[in-house]
Each structure stands twice: as structure tokens, then as C-alpha cells.
Amino acid sequence: MVTLKTTPLMAEHTGFDARLAPFGGWLMPIQYDGILAEHRWCRESAALFDTCHMGQFLLQGEIAAAGIERLFSFRLDTIAVGRCRYGFLLNEQGGIVDDLTVYRLAADQLMVVVNAGPEEKDFAAIQAGLQGAAHGEDRTGRSAKLDLQGPLARDVLVQLFGAEIATIPFFGFRRLSLLGTDALVSRTGYTGELGFEIYCDNGVVVPLWRQLLEDGRVRPAGLGARDLLRLEMGYSLYGSDLDETTTPLEAGLERFVDFSRDFVGREALLRQQAAGLQRVRVAFRVDSRRTPRHGYGIFLRCEQVGMVTSGAFSPMLGCGIGMGYVTPAAAAIGTSLQVGQEGISLDATVVELPFYREGSLRK
């Protein structure tokens, strides 16, 4: 039996009567009060998420000489110090090994933040690619991470930690002192709301969590609400919407791939681009409150054209929403589809992303 890892906040979660479930090898809080209440709190105020399960790597050394640029779908050398960039690790077939964010901590120092599931595989690949004096350190489980997301997140952090927080640009970060230790705060997230990700020592994460929750504007939220929030924005979830058999072209995420330089998977992607795509990611709205579930078929005029990879009832739209992969002929905006399985058929329409457009993300 595999032992699930727990974050330093486990006692806090059980104190809140959280419902726990395995996620990416970790035992994580799925909900506290209820998924819809937590979702709403994030859209209207500020929700606090334990994201200590996410993988964190530190890479030290001259980037150009480190030999790792090829492993990423995007350029590392043009990320300014104090900024982060989203993209992929790909395999030789162009399939997505993981989606991740790279932080440029210093001219010769990067932090890579990855999903919990593929974390060990990611680190092994990066470690194997490092050349010369460059070296990597897997800090997963040793460095903590909290996400504070919602329209009031900035006000809360400014009040606690000072006005400097308010100067952090979208996809930028600052190194600050929080509770007497060095921390890193980035203006990033996975909810579509104004939000921050806070990286700190394991030793201060419990007091930090408690201090944030002392503010009446902040409530804890679990992975259930997080999944709903990200789906309303059309953000892909690794393991559901993205995997090693799916390329960034199929996922409609080629803007996070820089073809102007060499990288692992480039040849395969160029071949796929030239040959034309067999399937593409689509977003659809269900014409009722019913939920399309992961694994449902997608049908165009009674013929199966694809599969649902993510689905939920959207509280903001008041209907079912989902994403999946279909043949390009079924992907045009406005196409009428059916989604379902034996005994269930839901009418749906292909729509543009994001589903939800009123978020405070860039405010």
C-alpha cells in the first residue's frame, strides 16, 4: 500500500472538519463548509488554499550553460528576474509531461513549480538534463505553499504584510519577510480571481495559515472548489485535460510554446502542425443544470466525435459546463453537440473560453 503524504497543515484541516481525499499522492482537503459555498467565497471575498502538495524545484547555475532550456516549451533566458512564465515539459512525441510555472529568482537561479502527480518524474527529467556546474534541488514537501485568491486577497495581504504586496504585477513576484522569515509572494493563481501564491518555510506555514484566517474576509477552500473555479476559467487540469498523449496544439495552448528555438518535442509538434490535428480541445455549455462527467462521450448528429475530460455545474453560469477533445469538424463555436453515456444525453453548445468573464484576475 502506498502511504499518502500529508502537508504541515493536516491538523488545521481536521480541526475544520475538512473532508479529505487522495490527490497526486497526497491526502488533501476536498471541502470544508461545502464546495459551492467555498467557490462563492473565492469569487466574492478571499479563499485560502493549502497547495503545499505542489512540486517545487530550485535550479542553480548559469541558465545558458545548464542545458535545460531544451526541456521547456518556452524560453527561460528571457524571463526577467521577478517574473514567472507558464508552459510545459514535453516528451519527444510532443505530449505534455507536465504543465508548470518557472520563476526567475535571480540571473542564475530558477524556481520551477509543478503538479503533485508527475513531480518526481519532472525532477528526474530536469536533473538528467542539467550540465556543468548547474544543480537542482527538489524542495517538494520541505517548502510550503498557500494560495490566497479572490477580489479581496490583495487588501488582506496589504493589511497584514504591507503595501509592497500591491506593487506585484500579474505573473510577477517579490521576496518578502513574512512572520520573520523569508517568503516569496507571486501574483498568480488558478481561479480567475485576483490572487497570490505564497511560498514559505514549513515552519511558519501553520501560523501564517491561522493569521490569514483571523481576517474575516478569508475562509479556507478545498480542492473541490478549486476544480470548479479553474474550470469556469477554462484552465486545464493535468491528468484530466492534459497528459502525455496530448500535445499543446491539440489543447489549444500553443501560445505557451516558443517554436523559435530547439526544444524536446519540437519536431513532433511541427509534424503534427503540418499534418493537421485529429482532435482539439473544446469547451461547451450544457442547456440545463445537469453535469457532464469526465468520461462521457461527445456526439455530433448521433456519431461519437470525442470524450469529456472535465465537467461541472457552474454556479456563475447556472448550467453544466465542460471541456473535452473532439474531431476538428465538431469544434466550431456554436456547434450543437450531445454529451452523455448510456441513458444520459445532454444537449450542449460549443462556446469560447473562458466560461466566466467577470473575475477579478487582472484588477
Added chain:
Amino acid sequence: MDFYFTREHEWIRIDGQVGIIGITAHAVEQLGDITFVELPLPGRKVKQAEVLCAIESVKAASDIYAPLSGKVIEVNELVENKPEIVNSSPEGEGWLVKVEIADPGEVKGLMNRDEYTLYLKGLS
């Protein structure tokens, strides 16, 4: 008016010939936030333990079974547009279906509240 319960966590409140059906607080706790209720058409006849209607929550889709045989005479249209009422008041405002009971003798296959409470203890 007496409440009776099924092992699948439906309740039925019997008032003469009429039975009001819903799901229990325990069912709601397990399901989480309810997002959709599919109600039967009035006039439909159901047998005891047959699928009566369906409910969806943020976590899963579940069937609701008829605690007793009967004919559907009314449905709670309020929960179609506000399914969260089932969460907030599962044994009150969040009722689902009213039936005309076909065979009152079938009640002997159900649990009373004390028996259901014991049954829940056995599950945990």
C-alpha cells in the same frame, strides 16, 4: 404523521393515503451540494424500490428509489430551480415527490426513525 426510512436514505412521511418523499440529512451530507433534481411526471406509477427520480450533486449523480409503491400526484417544483433547498431542508421544504400510496402494508419493509438512527450508526 409518521416518517419511515429506506436503506438507500430516502424518507417517506405518511399522511393517510398520501406519502411525501425526500432524501435524508445523511444522504445530503454524503452527496454534498445538490445541483440538479430530475422529478417524475405526475401520474407516473412506481413500485416500491424502483427508481423514482434522479439527483446530481457537485460530486456524483444518484438515483432516488420509491420507498413505497404508488402514483405520483405532485412534485416539488421549487427544487428544480433551487436544488440547494434539498441541502438546507432535506426533511422539510426540500421534499421531492408526493405519491398516492398503493399498498400501506409495504411499510413493514421500512425503518422507523429509531431503527434508521441505529442503521446509520452501523454504517459509520
